[in-house]
Amino acid sequence: MSTPAPRPTLASRRQMLGAGGALLLATFWPTPRQSRAQGASVPAGMAPEQGLLVENAQGAFAPNAYIRIATDNRITLILPNVEMGQGIYTSSVMLIAEELGIDMAQVEIEAAPPGGGAEITGGSTSVMTEWLPLRQAGAAARSMLVQAAATHWQVPVAECTTRSATIIHVPTGRSLPFGAVAAQAATLPVPQKTTLKDPATYTLLGRPQHRIDSAVKVQGHAIFGMDVQVPGQKIGTVAACPVVGGTLAGMNKAAALAIRGVQAVLVNTTNTTVCVVADHYWAARKGLRALKPQWHDGPNAHVTTQTIYDQLHDGLNGPAIVANTKGDAPAVIAHAAATHTATYQQPLLAHATMEPINCTAHVRPDGCDIWTGTQIADRARDTAIELTGLPKDKVHVHCQYIGGGFGRRLEHEYVTQCVEFARQVPYPLKIIWSREEDLTHDRYRPAYVDQMTAALDSKGFITALTHRIVGPAVVARWDPPELTKDGYDEDLSVATVITPYTYPAYRLEFARREAPGVVTAWWRGVGGTRGLFVVEGFIDELAHRAGADPVAYRRAMLAQNPRALAVLDKAAQAAGWNTPLPPGRARGVAVQFAFGSYMASIAEVEMPEPDNVIIHRVTAVVDCGRVLNPDQVISQIEGGLIFGFSAALYNEITLEGGRVQQSNFNTWRVMRMNEAPCKIDVLLMPSTEDPGGIGEVGTAAAAPVLANAMAAAQGRRYRTLPLLSPRNGADHKEQG
Template identity: 55%
Template sequence: MGHMSVSRRTLLGGLGGLVLAVQMPPRRARATGTIVEDVTTPFSPNAFIRIDERGVVTFIMRNVEMGQGIYTGATLLMAEELDLDPETVQLEAAPPDVAYVDKDMGTQATGGSTSTMGEWVLLRKAAATARVLLVQAAATRWGVDPAACRTEAGVIHHDASGRAVGYGEVAAEAGRLPVPPDVSLRPPSAFRLIGRSHHRLDSPAKVHATAQFGIDARVDGMKFATVAACPVMGGTLVHVNEGAARAVSGVVDILRLPNAVCVVGSTTWAAQMGLKAAAPEWNAGENAHVDTALVYRQLHDGAAQPERGIVAQEKGDAHAAVAGAHRQYAATYQQPLLAHATMEPVNCTVHVTPDRCDIWVGTQVPLRARDSAARITGLAADQVHLHNMYIGGGFGRRLEHEYVEQAVQFARQVPYPLKIVWSREEDITLDRFRPAYVDQIAAGLSSHGNIVGVTHRIVGPAVVARWAPEGLMPNGMDGDLLAAAADVPYDFRASYLDFVRRETPGVVTAWWRGVGGTRGLFVMESFIDELAAVAGRDPIEFRRHHLKNDARAIGVLDLASDKANWSQPMPKGSGRGVAVQFLFGSYLATIMDVKVDDDGSVRVLRAVVAVDCGRLVNPDQVRSQIEGGLMFGIGAALFNEITLDHGRVQQRNFNRYRVLRMNEAPVIEVHLVESDADPGGIGETGTAAAAPALANALAAATGRRYRRLPLLGKQELDV
């Protein structure tokens, strides 16, 4: 599909100027690679919906499915307004195009827990507009008032005359009608689908192994490859034992870039054995001196600098309030580099010819990936065809696309389609890491034990500055870091927050299932818990007092404490911890029970979560996201840290980068609050909740405070 000259304002501005006659690619049957050609030019009232003369409705999905369930949630939104059975809707991944730009992400991207928030009005209006046009076409054919018609399951009915017609039968006529400037949406009282649990629409394809992930790509004539790049960022390739590699049976080609080697084989095994025999040697370059101690030293130096950083929030005179308080209390928190370690390792299949480039990949940023491929190959954007696949775990890793660029650079060197799959070691070693941070925070307490002021300094990288530098850094502040730091539900009388930017040497830092939210919540909720202990007050009561102006936050806190039996004493060696949050437009309260055994091992027994995420689109999927997010977050909080030695990552596989095991999974209870507010995000909220709730539970069990992640690592800070 070529570049469409349509502005985002035209597309999103109330859908009053819907894109007409959009040229869409051939329809794909749900979750398979089968091409199904449309019989005639379909009715395409906008960039999201297509209806052919047989009545087959195709939903062009701009968000990428990576396990979060957006294919189901978004389909429910569309089917609600278009009066369809969601099981009958065909899904198609949107091609790279400006028509599908997400205004919150600033590009065509899936991430940041923005999908449902972004689609809540947009998709419903797109579907409602299509329905109005279809009904008008039927009413005109019958010579009746459109208001006398109703729709049900893809059929338009005129009850007074007993006539009925399917959407497909009037699709051509609907396509000739003027698009209405605005349409009414169904009131919540009329919802049939929204708010009711629905099974995942992509589950059958996954169960029957017809779902196509990036790693499943198969192309005629394709050859298999694996790569090794210099394990130290900025290093270069010095030598490859090409003779030994070519002596391996099945090795076809050996390709080079200045910093990487690619061994191509007739099978993946041949490529892997050929790469092992190639034994690449590296010049580590200028980052060979980088180690973890240097990273933390720079962060702590930034925390100690006397000058102001970039001031992000200044409410009252917080420094004076803290200094003049009845009691002062301060703490420093340290968080490590983290890898994504997705179950599906990085992979990309590319075929470059003189006038075309085809890419098969799972990516969260298809437009950026396509444009990079065009730049590398010298082709026009409409000569690059990106086939976006299911993603086996994104977590922000596939908001990066350097692996697509690498694959295109190698594929340019050969005439055949090239499928590259990184090894797990390559995937972790050359990840784009969640940054390490140091937070320095202080508060003043009144004689009654209430907070009178808070000062807070964040030290670390600005992910936004690299990923989205075009205007998302007002005054040099990474706005993402305000999550759970400045944007808190607590009512502090005076507060001050500044940011000292320190970019991590030797690695690239990136998004990781929330950066600001996961970092900030661990700091803020751990500190609030410490303040409650200093004030001699119950952690729930202390929070409730400071949440007095936020009814939704108090609501989830009260619900969680009730369901978790907060006041029930815990046995010796066990503890119960709480965390409250407002992140991604959603409120959560999380309470965890832990047991610390005599040998120091920790068992997470139970997690109780109360969720107010606004209007519930698919309640079952909200529960699943909380459960999965907590599992991801618990494993990271307990075990995970990326360390560097001579510029090299020391954790290269799951033997040293632990994931939570099945026998370690706690019982999880999720309690949902009915709300009339617009939907908030949910994909990263459970992950953010894990570390602070766990740290506070461990503190209750052991009597010591946990200010460094991972919680089961050493607790001394690297000052």
Template identity: 50%
Template sequence: MSARNQPMPPSPSRRNFLRVGAAAGGGLLVGFSLAGCKPEKRNETPPEAAVGKAASKAAEEAPGLEHGAFIRIDRTGAVTLIMHKVEMGQGTFTSMPMLLAEELEVDLSKVKLEQAPADNSLYSDPLLGGQVTGGSTSVRAAWEPLRQAGAAARLVLVDAAAQAWNVKAGECTAKNGVVTHAASGRSMHYGELVDAASKLPVPKVIVLKKASDFTLIGKKHARLDSPEKVNGQAKFGIDVRLPNMLVATVAASPVPGGMLQSADETKAMAVKGVRQVLKIDNAVAVVAEHMWAAKQGLAALEPVWSDGQHAAMTTATIVADMKNAAESGKGAAVARNDGDVSKPAPQGGRVIEAVYEMPFLAHATMEPMNCTVDLRADGCDLYVGTQVPTFAQGAAAKLTGLPPEKVRVHNHYLGGGFGRRLEVDFIAQAVAFAKQVKQPVKFVWTREEDVQHDMYRPYYYDRLSATLDDKGKPLSWSHRVTGSSIMARFAPPAVKDGVDPDAVEGAKDMPYAIPNVRVEYVRHEPPVPTAFWRGVGPTHNIFVVESFIDELAAASKQDPLTFRRDLLDKSPRMRAVLNLAAEKASWDKPLQPIPGRRVGRGLSTQFAFGSYMAQVAEVSVGDDGEVRVHRVVCAVDCGQVVNPDTVVAQIESGVIFGLTAALWNEITFDKGRVQQSNFHDYRMMRMNEAPRIEVHIAQSSDAPGGIGEPGTAAAAPALANAVYAATGQRQRKLPIVAAQLKKA
């Protein structure tokens, strides 16, 4: 999910930002606001978020602590961070402790994590406005608050030691969880100091480390969650086991808006192990002693559906409606309007026009949707992996009539999110079914149910035109985006003057210096549920912008790299990563020929999620049209890097994710139904098909940018432009169709 770049209000004072106190049973408790605090001697203004009164057990144990996140240091010196973000493979369970440990001066192995409960007042992300993990915001939002909290805890511990020894705090140092007074040779570990430290005030001045003094940040570190994922100890939502628990699998109406008409319970109940058949308006579930029995019972159930008004819906009808909306421009909202794009082309110039389309896409997370519900008269417990615990809590409270505090969300590792687990449809469905059961039930979607009842990345239909002068330089650029508005549903206040900021991200703020630019947005809602998908708006806009820029370069008979460079004078960081990627990819040297195949190289640039990136893709195309990606070179400036290994891993996974979608993925409809069902027809890139990926990180001391999604957004246009270089055929519609690339 994407976070907007908005002017930031003044940061809260340190007095309101940090508090220290005693933890229950002894020890030090540090409460701090995730809104951050302006550090001393630095010219940065962190974002602000609402900070409410504490409602958690931790806050009750430490009166006066009224702030969102908590750090506990016990008498053994063990450090516990209440983790406000979830781990879905992106590395937050390593990067967040690194931020804390850097300033606290403890070994990273000493930092343990507890998943935060659902509570917006305590754990709201200032960039997202809620307890949400998404938008490549985790490090960006926690960069200062966690370091400030770690530094504050270290300083009060040093003060406690100095008072105990009757020396000046400035004569003491802290390292590896130990405070030392070098002059006298005395030392005490943090655990010996926590009780005294809990009675001291937060220092008035907190100076954070300079980048040159970092011992953890910027250094490679193995993922802290890897061992338990490798040895099988890690618990995902689908791994939950509760006493007296049953298992259910579900089937929902195959057509959006359809309803359950009937189901043969007799056949289902005849399956050994089946306990109950549950029905709600648009879905049915079979509850059994284990998953196999539930699946067999569902197969025997043979539900009959009333398809409703969308029974005749096809991909063709959806696209035809979008085309009409795009061409008419009715209701178009202006996202950007610089200069005058209506000026005619000068003598010797020309106008280039194009239409780009991108398909519906499923998330296809490795762990399909699941939720275990233990619903009782006095409360409800949800065991799930979700990116939005408070949304889950709210949905369950609404359905059950319970107050939110009676709904407890037990969050687990997520077996992939990609934006899918920003939605709570599967959780609400599970709770609706659970109201008919008297014991805990784990509801698990099959892969087929998961693919065919996803909330999809929107279909986009884009119209573009540009005017070139007689030398091929762009004078104007017009871009009309047509698609559904996720933000209008997910966060309505974000939509201003009819513009969905996510739908135009990467188009409105493209980096190229063109004097006349107009970007419009036409909201068009198909009868298909849409949601955020890894990279969201930029995954479509970067493809469109970078593909069309390549078209303009070809029309002006210029090298794509040179053409871009000439338009990036006002974006030095972008130009720098473009040059770095081109250098590492040996852009100025021809590709080695491959017998029987056409070879090509393409590039893309992007600014999204606070990071600058350029990618170069090398491909070959066979006579049968099959595309192989051999190499991808990526250069990234994501500001200060916390863990380089995480940056590389996220870009590698993002590139694979983006290439997979561009080469093969699309969700299509016929008779109202999704045509794809599993990995045989919604395929993933296989290991033998994966390219060599090289990641080059530009050194920077700027504030961190996001890294979870940029790799995905930049991959498709680099690939498409490489295919054009190899075949001379533009790829204006994804996925790439091999049959259209066959050699005549």
């Protein structure tokens, strides 16, 4: 609804710890929730269990993130954020290397074990939360290393500098590698204040850098969860009841055990899932097929897609939570000379990550080890503690590269499942879900229905706006304390309350409706991706209703928001908004502030038939604050747009008799290469603001910019996703 508040200041307290002749730098790592909600500071005297982890009597420590500089000059960054294709390992190394005065190639990355409560990768928050702490960590380490070397040489600190993991005494040219003074540096007092480099002197940040994980992936050396090989492990594959809430009714255990290589048939404690364990995956698959489990469908056998949509549309009337208000919007609308109302509908969506769900666990009387790709290692550890009864220090989570997260691996039920089955066998057990299991038992992006009503002045501009959201509150299941006291999920404010626009009067309502028969979760954002489709679609409708150019209409509404106006103007110029188009083509526009970044996008499309969309060109202009790695920002926008276009055009999870109908890529369509935009231009605005997020920005833009371009091409509105759904009917023709 208004320009967002200034970005919060992240925590900067840290400690230098010396152990084993190495310099170890621990930093307090603010959680994504803290960095979104408020300035994450660490009060003086904070206890270890409150977030700052310090050395104990045995010399063991588990900081949220730390630098390790060994006497052999090896430099390691232990990072709580996991790499799932978004490039966070590269960005993190750039931040450390810039301040520390080292080459990127000199830094090794290790995934942090659970323990700090902040090992959450999601919400496009990684760079935002790392921007200050990692630079401060590097600067503090540099200061102590330089002090140690200066003391050794008996020279002033000001005469020393660092380059390529070496301290150099500039007047004499003498040098010492970091490792040579690491032990001495660890004995020095912690700097009370660090001096960060002047951005004008940056040699890494702001310049294109090759990703540090590319080589190991191309060479096949990167270890994803699917690649884990533990000595003695067996492979299991699972089948859960196809209806949520159903239970196992019967199975042919003897037939499964008769398959060559099958070792065991297991059932979980709730009698909802079976697992066939074998020497290799193919034997496990054959065994599961022979097992032929039968199911009691349970209370959700009646659920269909229409059941869910009927419930959502029912929420458009009746009581609702008033989540945000400014002035008396209903009163203004009631007395307005002109109003406009539109209802939008969005479906359940699966994540369909390239790497299907998998996990490896070895449960022993004296400990438990887990190997998996997870966006939230703490919960993976905690579920194992709960199931095994082992103490915290006996459960170890080994985080692997992730072959696609998108929020799916913010869930941990697959770890729970693996540990529960691994308890029943004496060997390490790797669970691999089939693609069918992965799609039919996903935790889905929720379906929503939104209704917006605007009061309009004589020029067609908004004088008051009401917006009702009907749908689930993901946070109510995932993190109940984060639900507001009246039951509102504040994630839904992204791109709805928090937009580049301002309105004289506004009222946001939320009618919570939890979908029966499915579990809902985050999907490369929820609030931002779903909210932007509604808001930008509605703004576009109002522009057309007023007979105004969609860019000019938005420009008038963005007069008080210079950053948003700048990206819109640049996008319009770069896309040639006011230039003629070839016959049959049309353009659409969308503007956004989401995940801490501004973007304007313009799509140029052609629709030879109503169900055939050719995306000729997309132009995106991004202001994400200070850019760490331009190449990475561009690739994230490109990939996010294509991911979002695929979902916007084709994707919808449907249910019949409580069962998900989509089971593999023959029924869950993914955009092919020949369907992708012919050209994507991504332009980055220079900025000195702190970095915003970028991983979900492109995906959020995809549906609204494409819907608005298709509306321009077809002369009717597209208020329902997927855009090629037959539900986008004649009742959505342009008005006014």
